Amino acid sequence: MVEEYNKDYIPMREKFEELAKVLKNIKKGEKILIIGDNDGDGIPASAIFAKILVKLGLEYKKDFFTLFPEHDFRGLIKEDKEKQKELQQYKYIFLIDFSLDDCSFLSNSYICVLDHHKVDTKVNLVINPMYDDEMKTKQNCCSAALTYCLYRLMFGEDLILQKIAFVASMYDWFPIGSLPYLNISKEDTEYFVNGGYINPANYELVFITYQLYDDEFGTQFVFDRLFYDTDKDLKSIVILPQAFWDKLNAFNKRANKVLIKIFEEIEQVKDLNLVYLKEKDRPYKNTLNIRIRSVYPGKSSFIFFQNKKEKGYNVSCRSQKYDLVKLIDFLKTKCKSVFGGGHSVAAGFFVKKKEFVLCKKLIVDNIEKFKTTK
Numbered sequence: 001m002v003e004e005y006n007k008d009y010i011p012m013r014e015k016f017e018e019l020a021k022v023l024k025n026i027k028k029g030e031k032i033l034i035i036g037d038n039d040g041d042g043i044p045a046s047a048i049f050a051k052i053l054v055k056l057g058l059e060y061k062k063d064f065f066t067l068f069p070e071h072d073f074r075g076l077i078k079e080d081k082e083k084q085k086e087l088q089q090y091k092y093i094f095l096i097d098f099s100l101d102d103c104s105f106l107s108n109s110y111i112c113v114l115d116h117h118k119v120d121t122k123v124n125l126v127i128n129p130m131y132d133d134e135m136k137t138k139q140n141c142c143s144a145a146l147t148y149c150l151y152r153l154m155f156g157e158d159l160i161l162q163k164i165a166f167v168a169s170m171y172d173w174f175p176i177g178s179l180p181y182l183n184i185s186k187e188d189t190e191y192f193v194n195g196g197y198i199n200p201a202n203y204e205l206v207f208i209t210y211q212l213y214d215d216e217f218g219t220q221f222v223f224d225r226l227f228y229d230t231d232k233d234l235k236s237i238v239i240l241p242q243a244f245w246d247k248l249n250a251f252n253k254r255a256n257k258v259l260i261k262i263f264e265e266i267e268q269v270k271d272l273n274l275v276y277l278k279e280k281d282r283p284y285k286n287t288l289n290i291r292i293r294s295v296y297p298g299k300s301s302f303i304f305f306q307n308k309k310e311k312g313y314n315v316s317c318r319s320q321k322y323d324l325v326k327l328i329d330f331l332k333t334k335c336k337s338v339f340g341g342g343h344s345v346a347a348g349f350f351v352k353k354k355e356f357v358l359c360k361k362l363i364v365d366n367i368e369k370f371k372t373t374k
Contacts, residue, residue, distance in 0.1 A: 011135055011180050015127045016153050019112060022125070023154075026058055026092060033090040035098060037143075038064040038219055040171030042097035044164050045114070045144040047226040049096055051161070052151055061090075064219045077102070095123075097143035101339055114146045116174070117343050129177070130343075139177030140343060144168035149181035157183065164226060173345070217244050255287050262288060263295070269364050271298070271321070277305035289318055302363060304356070312337065312352040320345060322370045330366065335359050344372065 010016060026032065032053065036046030046062060053060050077083055077100060084105045087093065093106065095113045103111055103121045111123040116130060127146055129135035148165040151158065162182055169178035179186055258281060267274040273292055277285065282305050292301045300319035307314050317324045324347035331338045331349065335358060340349025351359045 009180060009183075010149060010153055011129070012127060012132050013153075015125065015132070016150050019125060019127065019150060020154050022092075022110065022112070023052065023056055023058075026056070028057060028059075030092065031090045032058060032060040032092045032094070033087065034060055034062045034094050034096060036062070036064050036095075037097040039097070041142045041144050041168045043219065043222050044168040044226055045142070045147045046096045047223055048144060048147040048151055048161055048165065049094060049114070050227055052147070052154060055155060062223065064223075096147065099341070101341075114150075115143055116140050116146070117341055117347075140174050141178040141181055142169040142172040142174045144172075145174075145178035145181035149183075152183060217247060251283075255284050258284050259288060259291060263291075266292075268299075270367070271300060272364065272367065273299050273301040274360070275301065275303040277303060279306040279308050281305065285316055289316060293318065300367075304360075307350065310350065310352075312350055313356055315340070315349050315351065317342070317347045317349070318345065321372060322367055323372050324370075327363070327367070327370045330370070331359060331362060334362055 034046050034049060034053075036042040036049075043064065046064070050060060050062060087106060088108065090109055093109050093111045095111065095115065097115055097117075099113050099115055099117065100121055103123055112125040112127070113123055114127045116128060127150075129138070129141055142165070144165040145168070148161055151161060162184070165182055166175065166178070166184065169175040169182070176186065262275065262277065262281070262284070265276070267276075273296055275288065275292070277288075285303055285305060288303060289301065292299075298320065300321055301317070303316040304313045305316075317327075323344045324342060325344050328338070328340055328342075328347055328349050331351075335351055335355040337352035337355050338349055338359065340347065342348055
């Protein structure tokens with residue numbers, strides 16, 4: 001079901017108004033932290049949220065944790081006392097396109113989650129269409145659309161930020177469900193035909209970021225272009241330096257060589273593709289996900305890649321047939337080391353090496369129980 005267009009309509013208005021009131025009451029000097037996901041939705045969403053804080057005259061610290069092997073925050077934070085202590089110094093923490101499995105160690109902080117994934121912890125405020133009676137029967141949206149909705153409630157429309165959030169919704173495969181938050185009619189073909197002209201560049205920006213963990217063209221580079229340069233126009237996103245494209249082309253050449261070997265070793269069981277990557281191959285994980293969907297359309301994929309530091313495997317899951325959130329919840333009941341989450345078609349989790357064989361068997365033997373399509 002697509003929400004009927006209404007120019008003055010703001011989904012979950014009461015919750016957005018509650019958050020706006022909290023933000024306006026923050027005193028200058030109080031410590032604020034943004035933790036955002038490091039992908040094509042989380043970075044734009046965090047940049048838009050940061051613009052809200054700056055408009056209110058507030059200072060903040062920004063961090064992007066979730067896709068780096070040394071910061072698998074959803075579960076490992078429970079065991080990292082040093083990182084817990086670091087976070088406890090912030091009075092306000094905003095989790096964007098991301099959540100924590102346990103926030104109990106942050107009992108003295110105000111915590112708000114703006115997300116469209118499953119939220120497994122109690123916080124002060126959750127703005128998430130999956131858990132709102134008004135929206136949960138409708139199509140899901142991206143997190144950048146949520147932060148833009150807050151922006152337009154507080155400051156009015158900003159067409160450049162609106163376009164950036166729309167691109168994020170296409171990146172995250174939730175354009176239709178995002179329209180009510182973006183104040184865009186589904187009849188507005190300009191957005192679907194011409195509005196995507198910044199999509200390739202924005203996609204490539206993020207692609208470099210989480211593929212290479214690159215210092216020169218990493219998260220900070222993407223964030224700064226979205227945050228600072230968009231005050232001028234969109235050319236700063238579309239026109240990228242030659243060094244960027246040189247690095248991307250070099251990466252693609254390496255990826256092609258590596259992926260040929262990986263494809264030869266894919267294990268196909270039922271309608272599942274099971275892929276095993278060494279830690280050194282981690283930068284190619286997202287490229288592999290895209291190419292698997294092209295070569296094996298309709299098949300579900302589970303990519304297991306080594307995490308030597310934590311003595312286990314991170315698992316990236318993609319499926320159009322099975323509810324991956326429910327599957328992961330099931331795995332948590334059988335394997336003590338499993339933690340993770342996401343949404344039904346794209347999710348991820350971690351499992352310790354000692355439970356890896358059991359976990360894989362549970363997936364293969366029980367996957368049909370979580371089928372969502374005929």
